[in-house]
Amino acid sequence: MIRKRGSLIFCGMFLFISWNAILVLLLWGRPLSWQQDEPGQDPRPTKWVLGDILKIVDTIEEELAKQKQILTQIQKHPLLGEPSNRNNPKVIAPSEPVIPILVIxxxxxxxxxxxxxxxQHRPSAELHPIIVSQDCGHTETSDVIRSYGSQVTHLKQPDLSDIAVRQEHKKFQGYYKISRHYHWALNQVFKTLSHSSVVIVEDDLEVAPDFFEYFRATLPLLKSDPTLWCVSAWNDNGREGFVDPGKASLLYRTDFFPGLGWMLLKEMWEELEPKWPASFWDDWMRQPEQRQNRACIRPEISRTLTFGRRGVSLGQFYDKYLRYIKLNTEFVPFTKLDLSYLNEDTYRANFEKEVYSAPVGTYEDIKQGLLTGPGPFCLIYSNKDSFKMLAKNLGIMDDLKSGVPRTGYRGVVSFFSRGRRIYLAPPPGWTQYDSTWS
Structure with missing residues (x-):
C-alpha cells in the first residue's frame, strides 16, 4: 500500500513538471503577428495578439494555481513530510515536574x-526556581538577597509584629515567629504561586552536588506511596565515621521527621495547614497525630550541611553533633537508579530480616573492637533508659520525640561504628512507639 501511494505521488510530480514544460515550449514556439502601420515606425502587436496573450496569461495563472494546490498536497503527504506515526505513534514525554526551592x-x-x-548545583532554573522568603526585615540580609536579581524570587513576610504569648514563653518568641513565617511562606508557594511540591531549606544550609538529583528521583515515590509524607536530605547521625562512605547511594525509610532540607507535596500541606501550630512546628510534625504512622525517606550520607551555629536554638546540638555532619561530595545519578526497594512492603520485610538475622553483639564488644566479621550486627535495647544509655555511649543522638529515636524505623537506629554496620534495635516483635519515651 505504501509503495503504491509513493508511485502515485511521484507520478503527480512528474505530470506537474511535464505540464509546465509544455506550456513554456508552446509560448516560445507560437508565432506572433506584428503590424507595421507606416514605413519607419516601430512594429507593434495587433489588438488580437494582445488579447491572445492576455488569455494565455490567464490560463497560465489558473494552471499554476492548480499545480500549486497539487504540490501543497504532495508536500503534506506523510510519505514526503514527517514520517507517519500511524503504526508507530510518537511517544511524547510528559513535561518534567517543577520543584521549587523555598529558602527560609x-x-x-x-x-x-x-x-x-x-x-552552583542547580541543573535548571525553569525546573527549580529559587524562592527566598525573608522574615525579620533585616536590611543587610535583604540587600544580599536582592543582589541576585532575577536568579531568585524575593518574598518578604509582611507581618513583623511580636506575637502575644504566655509569660513563661516570652523567651520562645523566636519559635513563634518562625512558625508564623513557615505558614505564610508555604501558603505563598502552594496557594499564590500554585506549585505542587516544594523543597524547603533554611538560610544556614549548604547543599550537596546531587541535592537536586536526589529530590527529582524521590518525588515519584512520595507521590505514589501513601505511607510516605516527606523526603529529607538529612541524616541526624550522619557524622564522619558513623556513615558508610562507600554507600552514598543508600537511602532509608525513617519514622522520625528529619527536616533540614525536606520535600513536601501540596496535598500534604492542605492537610497540615488548617492545624499548623503557633510554635515549635518541627516537634509538632513529629507527633503521632501528624505523622499518622507515615515515614520519610532519608539518605545514608546527608545532602545538606548546616553552618548556622547562631539562631533561636542557641546552638543546641551544634557543637556536639551538627558541625560534624558529613556532606556528600559524590554525585549519585539517583534518577537512573531503581528505588523500588523503598516501597513500604518490600522495604519493611527486607529491613526486619536483615536486622534480626544479624549476629547480636554487646556494647563492650562494639566499643572494644571485639566484633569479628564484616557485619551487620544487632545491639538490643529493652527500654527507654537502656536506649539512651547505649546511644549516648556509642556517640549517636540519644533524644526521642514522641517516643521515636532520630533516624529510627520501627524502633531501629542504623549507624556505622568502627567500620561495621550496627543496628540498635528493640526486641523482635516490636509493634509501636511509646510516646511517653520523650
Whole structure:
C-alpha cells in the first residue's frame, strides 16, 4: 500500500513538471503577428495578439494555481513530510515536574553561602526556581538577597509584629515567629504561586552536588506511596565515621521527621495547614497525630550541611553533633537508579530480616573492637533508659520525640561504628512507639 501511494505521488510530480514544460515550449514556439502601420515606425502587436496573450496569461495563472494546490498536497503527504506515526505513534514525554526551592531567611547575611551553592548545583532554573522568603526585615540580609536579581524570587513576610504569648514563653518568641513565617511562606508557594511540591531549606544550609538529583528521583515515590509524607536530605547521625562512605547511594525509610532540607507535596500541606501550630512546628510534625504512622525517606550520607551555629536554638546540638555532619561530595545519578526497594512492603520485610538475622553483639564488644566479621550486627535495647544509655555511649543522638529515636524505623537506629554496620534495635516483635519515651 505504501509503495503504491509513493508511485502515485511521484507520478503527480512528474505530470506537474511535464505540464509546465509544455506550456513554456508552446509560448516560445507560437508565432506572433506584428503590424507595421507606416514605413519607419516601430512594429507593434495587433489588438488580437494582445488579447491572445492576455488569455494565455490567464490560463497560465489558473494552471499554476492548480499545480500549486497539487504540490501543497504532495508536500503534506506523510510519505514526503514527517514520517507517519500511524503504526508507530510518537511517544511524547510528559513535561518534567517543577520543584521549587523555598529558602527560609531572616537576619543572616550568610544566606549568600546557601544561595551560591544552590545556584552552583542547580541543573535548571525553569525546573527549580529559587524562592527566598525573608522574615525579620533585616536590611543587610535583604540587600544580599536582592543582589541576585532575577536568579531568585524575593518574598518578604509582611507581618513583623511580636506575637502575644504566655509569660513563661516570652523567651520562645523566636519559635513563634518562625512558625508564623513557615505558614505564610508555604501558603505563598502552594496557594499564590500554585506549585505542587516544594523543597524547603533554611538560610544556614549548604547543599550537596546531587541535592537536586536526589529530590527529582524521590518525588515519584512520595507521590505514589501513601505511607510516605516527606523526603529529607538529612541524616541526624550522619557524622564522619558513623556513615558508610562507600554507600552514598543508600537511602532509608525513617519514622522520625528529619527536616533540614525536606520535600513536601501540596496535598500534604492542605492537610497540615488548617492545624499548623503557633510554635515549635518541627516537634509538632513529629507527633503521632501528624505523622499518622507515615515515614520519610532519608539518605545514608546527608545532602545538606548546616553552618548556622547562631539562631533561636542557641546552638543546641551544634557543637556536639551538627558541625560534624558529613556532606556528600559524590554525585549519585539517583534518577537512573531503581528505588523500588523503598516501597513500604518490600522495604519493611527486607529491613526486619536483615536486622534480626544479624549476629547480636554487646556494647563492650562494639566499643572494644571485639566484633569479628564484616557485619551487620544487632545491639538490643529493652527500654527507654537502656536506649539512651547505649546511644549516648556509642556517640549517636540519644533524644526521642514522641517516643521515636532520630533516624529510627520501627524502633531501629542504623549507624556505622568502627567500620561495621550496627543496628540498635528493640526486641523482635516490636509493634509501636511509646510516646511517653520523650
Amino acid at each position: 531567611a531572616c537576619n543572616r547575611v550568610t544566606v549568600k553561602r546557601c544561595l551560591d551553592k544552590l545556584l
